[in-house]
Amino acid sequence: MTTVLIADDQPLQRFGFRMLLESQDDMAVLGEATNGTEATRLTAELHPDVVLMDVRMPGLDGIEATRRIVATGARTRVLILTTFDLDEYAYAGLRAGASGFLVKDAQPEELLSGIRAVATGDAVVAPSLTRRLLDTYAQHLPTGTPDDTPARAADDPRLVSLTDREREILTVIGQGWTNTEIATRLHLAESTVKTHVGRILSKTGCRDRVQAVILAYDTKLVEPS
Amino acid sequence: MTTVLIADDQPLQRFGFRMLLESQDDMAVLGEATNGTEATRLTAELHPDVVLMDVRMPGLDGIEATRRIVATGARTRVLILTTFDLDEYAYAGLRAGASGFLVKDAQPEELLSGIRAVATGDAVVAPSLTRRLLDTYAQHLPTGTPDDTPARAADDPRLVSLTDREREILTVIGQGWTNTEIATRLHLAESTVKTHVGRILSKTGCRDRVQAVILAYDTKLVEPS
DNA sequence: GGAGGCGTAGTACCCGGGTACTACGGTGGC
């Protein structure tokens, strides 16, 4: 028996999932959460095998909730669901420690088999995303011919979804600039800077600018001095 | 004529400095500031040759004020003064871009010659501090015998004044932990964590934890993964 | 046995950072 917690802010969506899952005699829905905080709490309480996690939720989003659940060390697996915006959240979700990433317009059978897969410790990724992941990673796989480009790390997988401008901003974040400084020195409104920073964080799955700095160093976007 | 701005929160101290400086016919006191914010503002207004900067001031302290003044690119030099706590602030002050660092119990002549020195672009450091700086750096100077220790960077000059515990905390800051996480995982009260973090920032001269992360990477306290 | 350093802890306060939105002009692709 696979126990599942549903985390989605849309009641109708939750209802659909519940109906689907309860139609299976090897699955049981332990509860429903309407936001990330609730998802985290209920997971700690109910210990489901799998959390079906929506990305976009008010308050604590699915990515961050995933991170927290994984951080507790519980054996609960998280399967992230999203409507679209694949590129946007894929890395974030997987970095957060999710066991899978599916799109909501998947066939019901795909979802069910996905749940069964992650419950047993496997991982699943939506085919459309798998493709993109492969394309991305392919450039970084060892080739037959020796590759002497010394880790052109600026196009690290974790950064691919960033626009040039965002990468620029991430660089100066990595140099320790505050939002105000970025605004002044780059001749931008502080609100614009915040918009950029917010998008960078969500795309990369970083919780805050501190982790963004770490990412910038890890990807060699900025180098230790 | 060397023009000077006095920044100190103690009226009596300011008075003493003013008297001393005005007794010299090659020096003029342009004004007095009682905190860092005022010091920054008055510097921008009056363009003194030298700011005599106290470290401990309410609100914006002397270190941060120094950083801001230096950041403006003005040709004003900052000479930092402190009562004691040399180790504590020395690095912070020098990293902030100060041209000098003197102790308040110095002889009046020392102070005067110090001011003249920094006004002409030289740098001065209190002898007691010089000693310590040398001791610190000496370990890092190239020796006659080849040194095969691969940059045991944990005792980087910028970190020497940190206690073991503080270094520990800095490490996890560098790993992106929030104060709450540090408190939980290290079994501490959050207030304790904040105390540690505050001391780390003031000792290292970092403005905030973001810069602390950068420092942690630069000193190889934490390594890119 | 005092002094000082260290690690711990607390309170009160303020501000910058981050989130959640909306919006709008430019540009490039279909």
Add this chain to the structure above:
DNA sequence: GCCACCGTAGTACCCGGGTACTACGCCTCC
């Protein structure tokens, strides 16, 4: 010509981080 993406900008709101203090038990060193 329209749609999607990008860069820009704004408002409103909340919270974590940082500062400024005080305090106390434990060591170590003189």
